[in-house]
Amino acid sequence: MAEISSESILAACVAIDGQGVLIEARDDAQRTDLLLRLIDRGAMLVVDARxxxxxxxxxxxATVPAGTGGRIEIRGIGAVPLPSLDEAPVAxxxxxxDDAPRLPEDRRTRRIAGIEIPVLALGPSEPAAPIKVEYALRALAR
Structure with a gap:
C-alpha cells in the first residue's frame, strides 16, 4: 500500500532560519499566541491556520493553500497582512x-505524508515557549 504524498493539517507554520515549524493546538487562540511570539522573535510566517x-x-x-497566504487572523483585530513565505521544509x-510533560519519556515523532517529524509538546501559557521551540529545533530537527 502506497503512502500518501500530501496531507492537509490544521496547523500554522513559521520558518525559523529556513526550517519550518508546524504549530498545532486545540484552541485557535493558543496557536495564534505562539505563532505571534515566534514571529516577534524573527520567525517568518508561512501559513496561519491550515x-x-x-x-x-x-x-x-509546508505549503500555503491557494488564496490563504500572507496574513494572520488575530483575535480582536482581524486579518493582518504580514511578510510570508510560500513554503518551508518542515523540521x-x-x-x-493542556498539560505538557515535564520530561518526555522518549523522543516523539509524527508521521505526516510518509515523513517522520520530531514533536515538541508545550503547555499553553509557558512564557519561555518561543525559546523552547528554538532550542528544540536545534536539538531535535534533522
Missing amino acids: TVCVRRGKALC LAVVVL
Missing part, C-alpha cells in the same frame, strides 16, 4: 497541550 504538507523525496514541505512539529 497547512498543506507535501512530501518531496525524503523531505516534508519540527509543536503541539500545544
